[in-house]
Amino acid sequence: MAFEGLTERLQNAISGLRKKGKVTDADLRETMREIRLALLEADVNFDVVKDFIKTVRDRATGTKVLEGLNPAQQIVKIVDEELTKMMGEEAVPLNKSPKIPTIIMMSGLQGAGKTTTVGKLALKLKNEEKARPLLIAADIYRPAAIDQLQKLGSDMDIPVFSLGTDVDPREIVRQGLAQAAENHNDYVFIDTAGRLQIDEELMNELADIKDIAKPDEILLVIDAMTGQNAVQTAEGFDQRLDVTGVVLTKLDGDTRGGAALSIRAVTGKPIKFVGQGEKMTDLDVFYPDRMSSRILGMGDMLTLIEKAQRDFDEKSAEEQMQKMKENTFDFNDFLEQLSQVQNMGPMEDILKMIPGMANNPALKNVQMDPKDMDHIKAIVYSMTPEERENPDILNPSRRRRLAAGAGRPVVEVNKMIKQFNEMKKMMNGMMNGKMSPQMQGMMDMMGGAGGGMPGMPSMPGMGGGGLGSKIGGMAGNLAMKQMARKLKKAKKRRK
Structure with missing residues (x-):
């Protein structure tokens, strides 16, 4: 973060x-x-x-x-x-044309992550709006820029228009826009060239492309790790192009973050999206109020719930919650939960979105080793089908066999099974309305009934190392689904 x-x-x-x-x-x-x-x-x-x-x-x-x-x-x-x-006070949406296509021109210095951001944003619109975007490869200077965009387009099943590196970018844009009109694409992304620094030749080319495309949105992609240089870059591009919004990339790799706090105040241009991670789904709408809460260590429950809604398979989550309610949740379901948790991103980032957990001393003691997930899976894979479906039969001799099969100490097997049982008990209580006052307060808050920020429930294994934190996190992730459903129902009632 x-x-x-x-x-x-x-x-x-x-x-x-x-x-x-x-x-x-x-x-x-x-x-x-x-x-x-x-x-x-x-x-x-x-x-x-x-x-x-x-x-x-x-x-x-x-x-x-x-x-x-x-x-x-x-x-x-x-x-x-x-x-x-x-x-900026509130999130600013993309500028959209009243008629298709909406044209989005991407600009920025070389190395800021512009081409990757083109792919992330196009995929986001495709998934959330069922949009049919077209990507125009207008960067003919950076080695492999066109190949990179074509690879992204192929992986996401999004068409890419290219005329190679021997055609002027202005002509590429003209013909790309003609193809978009012919194919009725509702979004067009123009991936323009960058430089290691702003120069007159680059700016003249970008200004010409702007005149040709008449974009509805000119997004400036900025590397958050460049600090004050990010603000200077934003001012330079804005003076020539009059950019309409900013996308901050590599926000997960910078411990300072001053660019996010300075750009809007200095340039007046809104930050519209932030990239935090390498996956193509790692692009989020920028909410100033949520970011402020995270900076002050107050958590970010709304973003956490949105992540749960986006990354969890709805049908699978419903089935698992029903099993929790009936107390029939087994290690087969547990394995499925593991993969869902991995989709949500690093556990330490998820935990920091929970109010009170950022800079929590207990969280600092949790070791977030990615190998923990593999160790848990190895233990479960060492179980027989009967043992996965009926964890109660895991007696000491069976546990010793699991430890040998997974190459882990017996004490780790015992701890994992104990925490699994604690998670089952906790979630069973939640599903049947037997929640701690703190969790009930959180549920009420998310449903719109509560006021201040209540405490969070203690999760099994929170202070006991990476293994326990991940198991506890799974319980929390199912809790997120519960809260998401409650929030959705509350919104419908208010309407």
């Missing part, structure tokens, strides 16, 4: 306030100083930081906040609101 360092610094700055029953002007000044340093270290633009600190301090100063109830909470709320405002 891009903001681990910033999140930790902000949490430390705010934690001092939370311990105080009364907050003085001196406390506020010290907290603002720490927040200022945290933002500057995260590579946020200096002028943006200065304006942010002044606004927060002005809003937090005075008897209404400092002498009111829970002054620390009120200050955190102000910081959250101002962070959200700095990043």
